[in-house]
Amino acid sequence: MTPVSQPKRIKNIVILGGGTAGWMTAAALSRALKPENIKVTLVESDKIGTVGVGEATIPHIRTFNALLGLNETEFMEATQATYKLGIQFYGWGKADSDYFHPFSGFGKPYDNIDFQAIYQKARLAGLTLPLDAFSTANEACRQNKFCLPQAMPADSLNNFSYAYHLDATAYAQFLRQYAEQQGVTRIEGQLQSIQTCLADGHIQALTLDNNTKIEGDLFIDCSGFRALLIGQHLKSEYQNWTQWLKCDSAIAMQSEQQKTLAPYTRSTAHESGWFWQIPLQKRTGNGIVYSREYLSDDSALAKLTAQLNLTEPNPYNGPIRFNPGMRKQSWQKNCVAIGLASGFLEPLESTSIHLIQLSIFKLIELLPGDTQFETARAEFNRLIKDEYVNVRDFIILHYALNDRPENFWKACRDMALPQTLQNKIALFKAVGYLAQKEQGLFFKPSWQAVLFGQGLIPDGHDCKADILTNKQALDWVYTYLSKQKQSVENMPLHQKWLQQTGAMRK
Amino acid sequence: MKIELLGNNLTSWMIAAALAPCSQFQMSILGEKTRHQYPPVQSVFPWFEQYLELTKITPNIFTKQVSCQPLLAYQVFHSDKTHRFGFCDTGAPLGPADFIHLFSQLAGQNYPVGEFFDYSFAIQLAKQGKYIQPKKDAMSILSTFEHGYIIDTDSFLTFLKNQLKAHYPGQIREIEEIQLNLSDKNGDVNQQADLQIDCRERQSQYKHRTIQSVSWQCQLSEKPQLNFQKQVQLTQSGWLLALKPNTDSNTIHFQLNLTESLELTQSQIQTLVQQHSTDKNIQAVIPNSIQVQEIIEGPLIAFNQSAPAFNVHQTQANSWAMSSIDYTVLFIMALLDCIALFKTPDLFQLAFNKCYQDKLTSVHRYQNMLSDTLKGTTTNDSINLFLASGRIKQLDPDLIQPAWVAGLLMSLGYYPKSGNPFARQLPNAQISQHLQQIRQVLQRTSQSI
Numbered sequence: 001m002t003p004v005s006q007p008k009r010i011k012n013i014v015i016l017g018g019g020t021a022g023w024m025t026a027a028a029l030s031r032a033l034k035p036e037n038i039k040v041t042l043v044e045s046d047k048i049g050t051v052g053v054g055e056a057t058i059p060h061i062r063t064f065n066a067l068l069g070l071n072e073t074e075f076m077e078a079t080q081a082t083y084k085l086g087i088q089f090y091g092w093g094k095a096d097s098d099y100f101h102p103f104s105g106f107g108k109p110y111d112n113i114d115f116q117a118i119y120q121k122a123r124l125a126g127l128t129l130p131l132d133a134f135s136t137a138n139e140a141c142r143q144n145k146f147c148l149p150q151a152m153p154a155d156s157l158n159n160f161s162y163a164y165h166l167d168a169t170a171y172a173q174f175l176r177q178y179a180e181q182q183g184v185t186r187i188e189g190q191l192q193s194i195q196t197c198l199a200d201g202h203i204q205a206l207t208l209d210n211n212t213k214i215e216g217d218l219f220i221d222c223s224g225f226r227a228l229l230i231g232q233h234l235k236s237e238y239q240n241w242t243q244w245l246k247c248d249s250a251i252a253m254q255s256e257q258q259k260t261l262a263p264y265t266r267s268t269a270h271e272s273g274w275f276w277q278i279p280l281q282k283r284t285g286n287g288i289v290y291s292r293e294y295l296s297d298d299s300a301l302a303k304l305t306a307q308l309n310l311t312e313p314n315p316y317n318g319p320i321r322f323n324p325g326m327r328k329q330s331w332q333k334n335c336v337a338i339g340l341a342s343g344f345l346e347p348l349e350s351t352s353i354h355l356i357q358l359s360i361f362k363l364i365e366l367l368p369g370d371t372q373f374e375t376a377r378a379e380f381n382r383l384i385k386d387e388y389v390n391v392r393d394f395i396i397l398h399y400a401l402n403d404r405p406e407n408f409w410k411a412c413r414d415m416a417l418p419q420t421l422q423n424k425i426a427l428f429k430a431v432g433y434l435a436q437k438e439q440g441l442f443f444k445p446s447w448q449a450v451l452f453g454q455g456l457i458p459d460g461h462d463c464k465a466d467i468l469t470n471k472q473a474l475d476w477v478y479t480y481l482s483k484q485k486q487s488v489e490n491m492p493l494h495q496k497w498l499q500q501t502g503a504m505r506k
Numbered sequence: 507m508k509i510e511l512l513g514n515n516l517t518s519w520m521i522a523a524a525l526a527p528c529s530q531f532q533m534s535i536l537g538e539k540t541r542h543q544y545p546p547v548q549s550v551f552p553w554f555e556q557y558l559e560l561t562k563i564t565p566n567i568f569t570k571q572v573s574c575q576p577l578l579a580y581q582v583f584h585s586d587k588t589h590r591f592g593f594c595d596t597g598a599p600l601g602p603a604d605f606i607h608l609f610s611q612l613a614g615q616n617y618p619v620g621e622f623f624d625y626s627f628a629i630q631l632a633k634q635g636k637y638i639q640p641k642k643d644a645m646s647i648l649s650t651f652e653h654g655y656i657i658d659t660d661s662f663l664t665f666l667k668n669q670l671k672a673h674y675p676g677q678i679r680e681i682e683e684i685q686l687n688l689s690d691k692n693g694d695v696n697q698q699a700d701l702q703i704d705c706r707e708r709q710s711q712y713k714h715r716t717i718q719s720v721s722w723q724c725q726l727s728e729k730p731q732l733n734f735q736k737q738v739q740l741t742q743s744g745w746l747l748a749l750k751p752n753t754d755s756n757t758i759h760f761q762l763n764l765t766e767s768l769e770l771t772q773s774q775i776q777t778l779v780q781q782h783s784t785d786k787n788i789q790a791v792i793p794n795s796i797q798v799q800e801i802i803e804g805p806l807i808a809f810n811q812s813a814p815a816f817n818v819h820q821t822q823a824n825s826w827a828m829s830s831i832d833y834t835v836l837f838i839m840a841l842l843d844c845i846a847l848f849k850t851p852d853l854f855q856l857a858f859n860k861c862y863q864d865k866l867t868s869v870h871r872y873q874n875m876l877s878d879t880l881k882g883t884t885t886n887d888s889i890n891l892f893l894a895s896g897r898i899k900q901l902d903p904d905l906i907q908p909a910w911v912a913g914l915l916m917s918l919g920y921y922p923k924s925g926n927p928f929a930r931q932l933p934n935a936q937i938s939q940h941l942q943q944i945r946q947v948l949q950r951t952s953q954s955i
């Protein structure tokens with residue numbers, strides 16, 4: 001009989017890694033657990049440092065900050081944050097196409113009829129505006145305006161949500177301060193060896209280069225792409241999705257602060273990938289994402305430099321290599337991988353910090369009292385996998401539906417898609433049908449934004465909308481548009497709002 | 507758009523009522539009137555209100571004109587105890603600690619915490635035979651529950667017909683003369699329609715009557731105290747359900763959903779009814795009230811060529827919670843979700859089947875929880891997850907709310923393993939005080955109603 005270690009009460013949780021993933025995990029655990037019950041220790045190595053990118057977020061981060069009880073103004077000042085209403089995609093469908101994926105829906109439904117169907121009918125009556133025009137968030141983006149939805153006057157449209165652009169290193173520092181105040185112990189040092197229980201392969205302790213030994217009952221691997229515990233030690237298999245997500249490299253380069261702060265991330269497609277541009281309070285975060293098969297590192301650096309109108313490159317970080325995919329099991333034995341150690345798709349939709357947050361929330365929900373982890377582990381792995389696949393399909397969509405002439409884009413257009421995504425596109429193409437979804441990320445409006453934005457106009461519309469004539473539909477969308485115009489007109493400039501509220505010093 | 511509803515029965519009229527508010531749908535209900543073989547009194551889940559919304563019938567009009575009553579709680583008899591659960595939240599969390607963990611922690615240490623359902627407002631109301639309409643206001647205790655209904659199906663059908671004839675006279679034609687050839691896939695129906703929806707009764711392929719459920723009514727010696735509740739009991743033959751169509755009724759309606767469909771003679775059916783009508787308050791089984799529901803082969807989700815088809819016969823078997831009306835409502839929701847795809851039958855079928863099946867899966871999972879808890883099955887993943895961590899597995903979409911599942915499991919004594927880290931860090935005295943406060947608030951509020 002194989003000896004199995006007895007289940008014991010969880011008293012020590014050890015986090016390896018102090019990047020965004022490590023400190024977010026530490027902060028959330030320290031908020032929920034009292035140190036006299038369960039002690040949380042974080043190990044990080046200043047010598048190794050963090051990946052140093054990851055500046056755009058999605059609105060869910062606000063739930064995370066609220067869990068910690070953070071004050072928004074303080075948080076924004078400390079992380080040099082700006083507001084984000086969505087992402088602008090430039091040159092994605094065609095070389096000159098331009099659309100937004102906003103944190104909002106489109107238009108207003110008519111008596112339970114989705115706005116999309118009304119919009120499609122209005123097109124039959126001669127409307128030429130894109131769906132994109134019917135979003136308050138998009139309109140605010142175009143005018144570089146922002147205010148909190150709850151601060152909008154009562155009779156105006158406040159049907160949008162928001163996230164932040166932030167300095168990732170500053171965010172980790174901010175969370176570190178928070179977590180340490182709540183009783184998390186930080187230990188500096190580099191991992192040397194791992195001690196495991198022979199009986200069941202559970203990790204028992206980590207030994208650092210300074211000979212410190214840290215024992216634990218549950219280990220959280222936040223060691224980034226190295227995946228020291230989950231990958232190198234426990235050999236949890238990595239599922240590679242490069243057949244669909246062809247970009248595998250990035251270079252990041254900072255530039256000066258934008259003159260007019262945009263309340264959105266800009267993603268500009270290039271011949272073999274895309275550039276990002278993220279406005280922070282005192283600087284702009286930029287980068288190029290590309291596929292090495294189609295673009296060399298040198299050419300990528302030159303392209304990024306040219307894109308920023310520089311003659312010489314500014315100091316840069318990279319090339320950063322990544323391998324789109326995920327661990328088949330993010331939780332193995334007594335080790336949970338969170339952050340880059342568990343997987344990485346690519347930064348296109350700023351989903352990584354959200355996936356970190358999701359893992360933390362699920363871990364907290366499922367955390368058992370003792371080391372009998374089997375049931376929690378299975379559920380955790382199921383939930384994380386479902387969300388990764390969902391995000392994966394959504395990101396692939398941006399690449400698959402394109403009309404660009406370059407080889408990279410042609411390969412993206414010609415690749416065989418996952419069946420789930422194929423079905424989704426076919427159903428949408430027929431009549432604009434999109435299945436209802438209630439959990440996780442990317443509901444109908446997100447899919448509508450990208451499907452229409454990438455140039456896929458459905459052949460038909462939802463027949464339930466035929467309760468209206470085409471002309472009535474046209475009137476409905478124009479009425480909405482004028483209300484939207486009025487609402488955005490009264491919004492302040494993004495920059496001004498940041499200063500007014502004290503989130504940014506003048 | 508021309509829509510033909512094959513079959514003239516409750517299903518076709520329910521579908522017609524949901525489509526009628528879209529004035530572009532012209533509907534024909536074809537075939538002789540038939541009475542579906544389902545029980546005359548049925549309960550429905552809270553999402554029935556979404557159906558009413560589709561029909562533009564307000565709950566107020568519905569409750570005034572249809573013989574029905576709100577359903578707040580299930581009452582399950584098991585091991586000489588009555589367990590209660592419903593469509594409601596129970597208790598309140600304390601910081602990051604869920605109520606289920608707080609309750610389990612004290613119960614595990616033999617604190618006198620009472621029953622889990624003592625901390626649910628809706629269950630307290632049901633226990634006292636009281637009802638008040640829920641409210642959406644998150645600050646109000648009235649937002650902690652939803653309710654289903656118990657409905658008299660004949661009265662519901664009459665109401666729907668009257669409503670449709672009064673409000674949408676030009677939109678619905680009832681053509682009884684047409685002969686629908688039941689064995690033929692499309693019958694002799696007019697092929698001019700844009701969409702056909704098949705709601706016909708299928709004919710049994712069996713020589714003998716293979717029965718999946720039996721229903722009957724009994725006269726009681728005193729007025730049955732079964733207001734706003736449905737009784738459920740797992741007997742050796744199957745699920746025995748007891749309900750009243752409305753609060754004034756002096757009769758009680760029984761339904762026995764057999765675990766396995768059986769070929770039964772008339773006298774065997776009589777015996778079955780007698781065996782299950784033993785309550786001391788029962789005066790007599792009402793003559794001619796016995797009805798049987800036969801089982802008929804055929805898939806639950808079917809597409810008759812390009813037409814979605816509803817198979818009512820498959821809906822009753824081995825179920826304690828879902829009624830035929832529930833199934834019809836889910837069918838209608840899926841239909842309305844995908845109806846735009848009617849011109850591309852393959853895509854229509856793909857989307858419809860996924861949409862309908864996902865809904866069914868979530869409800870079947872809930873139903874299985876009760877069977878598995880009563881039978882002590884240990885292989886139910888969802889229950890095991892709950893026992894290990896207190897987490898309720900959710901599907902996407904899931905029609906069943908996590909709080910309903912927690913209510914069911916906790917009410918039957920399935921508590922999550924003790925030692926939840928968040929509950930454990932709170933002193934028992936603090937938890938006990940929290941529980942006491944909740945009870946007091948519930949008591950005060952329910953008494954004032």
Ligand SMILES: Cc1cc2nc3c(=O)[nH]c(=O)nc-3n(C[C@H](O)[C@H](O)[C@H](O)COP(=O)(O)OP(=O)(O)OC[C@H]3O[C@@H](n4cnc5c(N)ncnc54)[C@H](O)[C@@H]3O)c2cc1C
Nearest residue numbers: 017018019020021050051054056191224339340347352353
């Ligand atoms: C190009 C690019 C752009 C991105 N953009 C976005 C974005 O816009 N939005 C978004 O949400 N996400 C983005 N991401 C992802 C985001 O950067 C990461 O999810 C996030 O930074 C979390 O990283 P991490 O903490 O897992 O890893 P890291 O930041 O790499 O941290 C790893 C930690 O492990 C420690 N460590 C490693 N080895 C050892 C050792 N031997 N001993 C001790 N400690 C060790 C390190 O010191 C470090 O503290 C982007 C990623 C890339 C590559």
